[in-house]
Amino acid sequence: MKSADRVKKMRDLSVDELRNQDGEMTEQMFKLRFQMAMGQTESLKKMRELRKDRARLLTILREKGSE
Numbered sequence: 001m002k003s004a005d006r007v008k009k010m011r012d013l014s015v016d017e018l019r020n021q022d023g024e025m026t027e028q029m030f031k032l033r034f035q036m037a038m039g040q041t042e043s044l045k046k047m048r049e050l051r052k053d054r055a056r057l058l059t060i061l062r063e064k065g066s067e
Helices: 003-012 015-038 044-066
Strands: none
Touching (some): 003 044, 015 044
């Protein structure tokens, strides 16, 4: 899925849903970092995408908070 599509979907979500998704992304990032430290995975690309998606999500949350 392209990032533009993900952004459109995020913008349609409510603030509570965005916060839930932020929590899930944070947990996923923790698990990936842990797996990378243990040498179980080489998913650097997935980690980068997750970080960028989380940044987009936090930006949308800030925009909605100021409205």
